Amino acid sequence: MKEPILEMRNITKKFGKVVANEDVNLTLNEGEIHALLGENGAGKSTLMNVLTGIYKPNSGAIYYKGNKVKIKSPRHAVDLGIGMVHQHFHLIPTLSAAENVFLYTPSCKRVLHKKEMEDAIENCSKEFHLDVDPSAKIWQMSVGEQQRVEIIKLLYRGADILILDEPSAVLTAQEAVEMFKNLRKMAESGKSVVVISHKMNEVMQFADRITVLKGGKVEDTMLAEEATVERLTKAVVGDREFVPQTNEGSAKKEQVVLEMKDVVVKNDKGLNALKNVSLNIHAGEIFGIAGVAGNGQKELAEVIAGLRKAEEGTIFLNGEDVTKLSVKERIRKKIAFIPEDRLTMGLVPGMTMDENRVLKQYNEQQFSKHGILKKKAISDAVDAEIERHEIKIVGKSAPVSLMSGGNQQKLIIAREISGEPTLLICAYPSRGLDMGAAEAVRQILLEQCKKGVAVLMISEELDELFQMSDRIGVLCDGEMMAILDSHETDYETVGRLMSGERYE
Amino acid sequence: MNLIVAILSGAVVYAVSVLYAGIGETFTERSGVMNLGVEGIMLMGAMSGCVTAFHTRNLALAMLIVILTGAVLGLIFAFLTVTLQSDQTVCGMAMLILGTGLSGFLGEDIASKPINLKFTKIPLPVLSEIPIIGDILFNQNLLVYIMYLLLPLATFYIYKTRWGLKLRALGENPAVLDAAGENVFAMRYGYIVFGTTMMAISGAFVSLAQTNVWQEGMTAGKGWIAFALVAFSSWNPATLALGALLFGFISNLGSNLQIYLPGVPTEIFSAMPYVATIVVLIISTGNFRKKHTAEPAALAKAYDRESR
Known part of the structure; x- marks a missing residue:
């Protein structure tokens, strides 16, 4: 025992x-x-x-x-x-793995010997089967390797x-399995x-x-x-009714809503984030994008929404070339966008629900006249949505930053679907939400899909992708590795594609 | 030959006059705090040194007062930026204006009067007899020799010691040190005060070694040059020294060439260091440098434990 x-x-x-x-x-x-x-x-x-x-x-x-x-x-x-590896790593990107470990070790010598430090870390990483290059800088490492440095930090300190x-x-599915194996050895x-x-x-x-x-x-x-x-x-x-929603493969229409042809997009560093990506999404279809974060998903969503310029290639919406259109023109063409970061791109945290609700539609007849907002009409619209989507509020005059993540997300979705979009882009719709809220969000997306909206859903969670999508496209290092029918593939295949293995 | 020796030996003196401030600012910025008030603090150092030397005729006491002046200004700046977490740019500007104005006011009585007490040149035995190099490097004043020791020490401290490791981490991500049980606030206080003390010494170098008189605004932009050099050097004291020498060379080249090129307006020569400052600032802070610059990631960000 x-x-x-x-x-x-x-x-x-x-x-x-x-x-x-x-x-x-x-x-x-x-x-x-x-x-x-x-x-x-x-x-x-x-x-x-x-x-x-x-x-x-x-x-x-x-x-x-x-x-x-x-x-x-x-x-x-x-x-x-007793040591903890936090979700956001406590590492200094410009320092090496060894330096980061020693930063955490108060007993280290006054004068540092690089070789000695690196050897000590090397031994520790061998002892616990944690593969880490002690002299590599943190910013050069994959997230998985960074996590191993965090664990070594604790082990070296004697946790x-x-x-x-x-x-x-x-982590990717394979990396996660590897990590759990290491934990088992420990x-x-x-x-x-x-x-x-x-x-x-x-x-x-x-x-x-x-x-x-x-x-x-x-x-x-x-x-x-x-x-x-x-x-x-x-x-x-608990006793809350919990029925995981699945996409039963709604009556698919033949109409192609979004078509991308050989699209190339650069990221903030000026490197190619998307390399000749082509895809098409039909009305009433949910197209899932799988991949480890940072492999071009953000850029994909932004280039369709018009926030990022396509260097090459064309984007068609309902057969019309929208590649050169501005964000505003695309909103008028009924492209809706649920961004990955709720509080920076989705909402203005310090403003109220009403104000956030009309951010995109403030100059529509319905909400303003001669440039003056119709407060009553806005408030009524929000009230209706609060009821329909069961949004829990903290008070209508309170800033949205005080609402929980799930309710913030529902507010954004309510705003985006109120324009009756033909294309809905959603980046990580359930990220950071608990199970109840995530299900509610998925439910709304499925309803939209049933209404004939084309949905592009980016997610890191394979469960969610398989549960929701008709087809799944896998992005790795900016390349569309494969586009698979979600009913004919499995986790293993998608996981391998995510980590860059070619599809035979 | 004499001309070259004069230019190079002048370059060394010029370099040291910005290097004290530069090293001070390097340590301050490495700890994640940006002090824009270098020029003002240098002026306070220059003034306090001159006033003390004028009245007491004691150079050692004068330097002690210079160091205390720098430390007091540093404590004020640290209180504003670390404890109250005020905006570092605004507070830096406040230090600049405070230093410029207060030094002019307090030094009014002795302005332009000769002090007749300065750091004189001390030729080092044996070393100063080396041809050319001896004259350039080893026929200088005490503060220059101290700088020769300080430079390798500063480099060693930053890259080779435990405290240096913590210093580098402090400017990158103070939360990590906080989690490891270090006192982020005390460390920043320390480095800010060290920085301002060094800046004050730089000022005293200008008024008690380079010249021997107090005049309002006499550092004439050297604080800004030091500030620019810190970014140019990627926060590395050795590179900082090279940059300072380059500036010293340009500056002395101008003043010496004036004699030989009488046709060229003198303004051209005196403007050269400032033009160089602008060029250096553009090169060192421009967006075209690679993504991972050496700039401390937490530079100019107040550390607030609650906002994690």
Whole structure:
């Protein structure tokens, strides 16, 4: 029987009146991988922040290696041997891997010897099978390699408990499998691992035990082999009705709405981000774009919306050449765009719902007359949409930045579909949303598709792509690797294409 | 031959007059803080050194006052930008205006009066007898020799020590250091005060070594040249020294050539360093440089723990 290395007993953490964790019990055994599953806002991060000393619990106790401890600061947690890999890496891009590790190691010598440092990191990376080039600069590394540097940072510092916050979110399917294998090896050598996740599949596949948090409380704890999708789903979302929406292959029309021919687009650095990309999307079809972030998806969405110039190639909308049209002209041609970054490109965070709602339509008859806004008409339109899409508001005069991500997204979608688009581009529509909100967003997209709108959906999540799309195009390094019928392909194939393997 | 020696030895003196400020600004910017007030702080240093030397006839005391002046100005700037997290550009401009105005006001009594107490040339034994090089490098004043030691030390500190590693990280991503348990605020305070102290010494070099008199606005843009050189050098003290020598050369070339080319208006020669400043600034900050410049990523951004 493995001994528990850590016990969190009856942890309660309140922020003012909001209870983020209530009476949470968590046991972590030596050498196990323990998954923490739950929706956004379920209290996973708060609990881990209590463990790493960022927050102090209002009540409850932590027992570490048999002794009761009070964790005073992140530094203290690290000294005890509890380390965390955050979702946003804490690395300095211009420094090498070795330098980043030593930055985190207070006991290092006053005068640094490059060779010595690099050898030490090399040994550490070999010991734990984490392939890292110690002399390479962080900015030259892939995200997966950066993640390994983060893990080495903790291991070199002597961490016994590793906490990883959504480690697979930034990785391809193959990289994620590789990472979990590495975590398994670490667990076998006696380290204990906590993985925060909201992906049920990977949790069931790779963890030893699963604890589900919901509304700040522990909803269920189970061994991974006892877990089933039904049991987990019930624990995560509760009694809320939860029927994953799927695209049943709506009556497809033959009409091609969007056609791209050999489009070349440059990114911000002036390099080719899209290389001769061609595709076409029919009315009533959802066309999914798969790929690891940063392989041209952003540029693809922007070139269609008109925010980025096509260096070569042509874009047709309903047979008409729109390559040279401005953003505004394209909006009039009924292209709607749900950008990837809600609060920078989608909404003006400091403005109210009403104001954000008419950002694109302020000069339409319906909303303004002689340049003066019709406040009442706008407010009524927003009220109707709040009801239709079940948007939870914090008050109509409050800035939208106070709304939750899911509700912000619904507001953007409501605005974009109100113009009755023929083409809807959506970049990562469910990114950062919890399961309930993500389903609601997908539901709206499917409705649009049924109405005959052509939808281009960029996503990182294969589940979502397979569930929603009719066809899936895979982007890797700006190239359209293949366009596949989603009913005739599988995760494996798409995953391989995402990592750049050619399709035979 | 004498002309070349004169130009090059003058270039060394000129270089050192901007190098103290340049090294100070390099460390400040490496820590993620941009201090635009270099010129104003140099003037305060030049003035406070002259006033003390004039009244006490004690050069060591004068330098102590210069260092204290720089440190006090640094504490003010650090309080504004680190503690209050005010905009660094605006505060830098405020330091510039404060330094320019206050130095003119406080130095009014001794303005243009000869001080008759300065850092004189000390030929180093043996080394100064090397032909040509000896005259150029080793027949200089004490502050120049100190700079010879300071340059390799600064480079070593930044690239080879634990503190240097932290300094580089501080200007790139202070949150990382905060998470590792370091005191970001104290570190920035330290580097700002070090920077302003060095700037004040640069000013004192102008008024107590290069010349020996206080005049309002006498640094004449050297603070800006130092500021420009820091970006030009990619925040590297060794490159900084090369850039400063280049400027010294251009500047001295002008003043020496005037004698030989009487037909050319003197304004052309005196404008040369400033034209060079503009060229250097365009080259060093222009967008056509490669994406990963050495510029500290967190430069001119106040660190606010809550806004992560």
